[in-house]
Amino acid sequence: MNEFTEKGQVVFDPFAGYGTTLLIAEEMGRLGYGVEFSKEKANYVQGLLEHPERLIHGDSLKLMEYELPLIDLCLTSPPYTNESDTENPFVDYRQKGFDYQSYLQGMGNIFSQVAQKMNPSGRLVIEASNLKKSGAVTTLAWDIAREVSQIFHFEGETIICWDEYGYGYNHSYCLVFSKIEETSRRFSS
Numbered sequence: 001m002n003e004f005t006e007k008g009q010v011v012f013d014p015f016a017g018y019g020t021t022l023l024i025a026e027e028m029g030r031l032g033y034g035v036e037f038s039k040e041k042a043n044y045v046q047g048l049l050e051h052p053e054r055l056i057h058g059d060s061l062k063l064m065e066y067e068l069p070l071i072d073l074c075l076t077s078p079p080y081t082n083e084s085d086t087e088n089p090f091v092d093y094r095q096k097g098f099d100y101q102s103y104l105q106g107m108g109n110i111f112s113q114v115a116q117k118m119n120p121s122g123r124l125v126i127e128a129s130n131l132k133k134s135g136a137v138t139t140l141a142w143d144i145a146r147e148v149s150q151i152f153h154f155e156g157e158t159i160i161c162w163d164e165y166g167y168g169y170n171h172s173y174c175l176v177f178s179k180i181e182e183t184s185r186r187f188s189s
Contacts, residue, residue: 001024001025001028001030001073001075002028004072004073004123004125005030005072005073007028007029007030008029008030008031009030009031009072009073010030010031010033010069010070010071010072010073011025011030011031011032011033011071011072011073011074011075012032012033012034012068012071012073012074012075012076012114012117013032013033013034013035013074013075013076014034014035014060014063014074014076014078014110014114015034015035015036015060015076015077015078015079016034016035016036016041016042016045016055017036017041017045017077018041018044018045019034019036019041019044019045019048019049019055021034021075021076022034022045022049022054022055023045023048023049026049026050026051030073031051031054031069032049032051032054033054033055033056033068033069033071034054034055034056035055035056035057035058035059035060035063035066036055036056036057036058037057037058037059037060037090037091037092038092039057042055042056042057043057059090059091060090060110060113061090061106061109061110063110063113063114063117064113064116064117068117070117070118070119070122071114071117071118071119071122072118072119072121072122072123073122073123073124073125074111074114074118074122074123074124074125075124075125076125076126076127077126077127077128078107078126078128078144079092079093080128080129080131080140080167081098081100081103081138081140082100082131082133082136082138082140083100083136083138084100084133084136084138085098085100086098086099088102089103090103090106100138104143104144104147105147107144107147107148108147108148108150108151111124111147111148111151111152112151115151115152115179115180118179119179120179121178121179122178122179123176123177123178123179124148124152124176124177124178124179125174125175125176125177126144126145126148126174126175126177127160127172127173127174127175128140128141128144128145128172128173128175129141129165129167129169129171129172129173130142130167130168130169131167131168131169132167132168132169133168137168141157141172141173141175144175145157145173145175148175148177149177151180152177152178152179152180153177153178153179153180154175154176154177155176155177155178156176157173157174157175157176158173158174158176159171159172159173160172160173160174
């Protein structure tokens with residue numbers, strides 16, 4: 001957060017979960033905003049925040065419907081899914097009949113909306129992991145990077161090593177992106 005923002009700037013998490021990004025943003029003097037689908041998680045986090053009104057109980061696939069300030073940094077870890085999973089992670093895994101390609105398209109949809117609500121100098125950092133389950137590998141982090149690279153400029157990754165991580169690997173990636181200006185997007189096409 002220190003590397004990409006200053007005090008008073010807006011940090012946004014479209015998958016707020018248990019509120020880590022928002023809580024640290026407040027602690028560091030940033031304006032933390034977020035969206036969380038799970039009512040239980042949203043209620044819990046709102047009880048911890050100095051500004052609970054900045055956490056929206058809602059759907060990140062509908063970001064354009066919410067009044068949000070211009071985002072300086074989007075810092076998030078999206079809900080994970082394996083290629084073989086059929087539960088929809090965007091609705092807190094409460095709906096069956098979902099597939100991996102729909103997940104990746106949803107990521108593209110969400111981060112396209114984030115780009116529209118972001119300052120021209122804004123940055124995006126996504127913490128994600130590849131997943132190993134029952135001998136099969138889902139290249140989740142790489143697939144998210146490929147999808148989001150159609151919207152943002154991929155700058156690289158930082159590898160984070162964990163003592164225990166629980167997804168078949170002992171590390172994850174912080175994928176770092178910067179906003180692509182419309183003019184540079186037009187000239188590069």
